[in-house]
Amino acid sequence: MENNAPLKPTDTELEILQILWQHGPSTVRFVNEEQSKLKETGYTTTLKLLQIMHEKNLVSRDEEARSHIYQAAVTEEETQQRLLDRFLDTTFRGSAMKLVMQALGNHRTTPDELDQIRHLLKKLEDDSSNAAS
Amino acid sequence: MENNAPLKPTDTELEILQILWQHGPSTVRFVNEEQSKLKETGYTTTLKLLQIMHEKNLVSRDEEARSHIYQAAVTEEETQQRLLDRFLDTTFRGSAMKLVMQALGNHRTTPDELDQIRHLLKKLEDDSSNAAS
DNA sequence: ACAATTGTACGAATGCTTTCGTAAAAAGAA
DNA sequence: TTCTTTTTACGAAAGCATTCGTACAATTGT
Structure with missing residues (x-):
């Protein structure tokens, strides 16, 4: 093995x-x-x-x-995910929100990219309303 | 010193x-x-x-x-920022977008938090239009 | 006063990552 | 063939983070 x-x-x-x-x-x-x-x-x-x-x-x-x-x-992807989980845990005490806010706030992001994130937000919202059914 | x-x-x-x-x-x-x-x-x-x-x-x-x-x-905050910069660089080759997408996609975020991010997005958009003036 | 407890300081052992020197095998050039 | 270059393998050194034993000073309780 x-x-x-x-x-x-x-x-x-x-x-x-x-x-x-x-x-x-x-x-x-x-x-x-x-x-x-x-x-x-x-x-x-x-x-x-x-x-x-x-x-x-x-x-x-x-x-x-x-x-x-x-x-x-x-x-x-799997490596990034693994490292992200760990990083989130050790550095941001598990708060994905805080991490996202800091990442968006302090790094140049193009309007196009902001748009992509907006789409993702909408999708997440839809998923969570569906989850209740 | x-x-x-x-x-x-x-x-x-x-x-x-x-x-x-x-x-x-x-x-x-x-x-x-x-x-x-x-x-x-x-x-x-x-x-x-x-x-x-x-x-x-x-x-x-x-x-x-x-x-x-x-x-x-x-x-x-300053420590998180410093570590975030470094992490972004080594793990996501500098793409804040990719990191944010993965963080949002794979970790439970409450509707309330999603809303906060939406506000930040709007603020970032406003700032970037103002930057042209 | 004296023993037990709680604290600081410090050096050394352990373990892991990274770097490098050296040996030997394989391939290519003359 | 014989010399040079390229490559793998391996061991050991150097550097750093972490853990722990021990010495000794300060404090507390009896």
């Missing part, structure tokens, strides 16, 4: 997952080059991280070719 | 800050008792943490009485 623990990636692991989510399956070299754009990172450092992430089942790898190809084994 | 670094509290430090924010200035013993409600924690463990947080200027302390009184040296 593979260990399928719902793990919390570390900061660096998340950085690497972002690269894999954005670019799809990649070699160590590619990941390292991307990572180096943000901060100077040794090749074996990236390699080691990917190996550890593989052990934790955060990524899978194809060992067919000599250069192994790594890819994310968790989706961006 | 006091060192006033804009620090990122660790998980445990945040846990303690929450206690101080909720209950105001407190003794080590009180903090430890609150903390123990969540997870068994030794007294000197709490003490050490508070001492470290004091060095980092996350808390201040009144040493008048034998039992020192600790209090948060950072506000809940």
Whole structure:
């Protein structure tokens, strides 16, 4: 049985997952080059991280070719959801409202995006009236 | 000059800050008792943490009485904002929208709260039209 | 006064993340 | 083939957060 623990990636692991989510399956070299754009990172450092992430089942790898190809084994959405739940809990004591208010209040949001949120609000309202039936 | 670094509290430090924010200035013993409600924690463990947080200027302390009184040296709001910025960046690649959508979509929000958000949306819209003048 | 309790200070052990040096295998170039 | 480059694997060092043992000072109770 593979260990399928719902793990919390570390900061660096998340950085690497972002690269894999954005670019799809990649070699160590590619990941390292991307990572180096943000901060100077040794090749074996990236390699080691990917190996550890593989052990934790955060990524899978194809060992067919000599250069192994790594890819994310968790989706961006589920990871974001997991981290959001945790963050909400620890930082905002569970109040999604407070978090949303702060996020909207302090970050540029385009009229278009505001509109999308408005739609979501309407949908949530409809759902909650239906829930009573 | 006091060192006033804009620090990122660790998980445990945040846990303690929450206690101080909720209950105001407190003794080590009180903090430890609150903390123990969540997870068994030794007294000197709490003490050490508070001492470290004091060095980092996350808390201040009144040493008048034998039992020192600790209090948060950072506000809940500024800390939440700082952590939110960081979280948004690392987990949602800066998209406040995506975060808000996920937060609203997956956590119970009361009609009353939805209403508050609606008000904020209207206010944001007004502000952005005024910004053109 | 003296013992027990409560408190602070501090160093060290543990555990986890991140970085890096080095060895050895595989592939490519001359 | 032989030398160089690229790659994987692995162990160990360095850094940080957390926990805990212990020493010792201040206070309280008898």
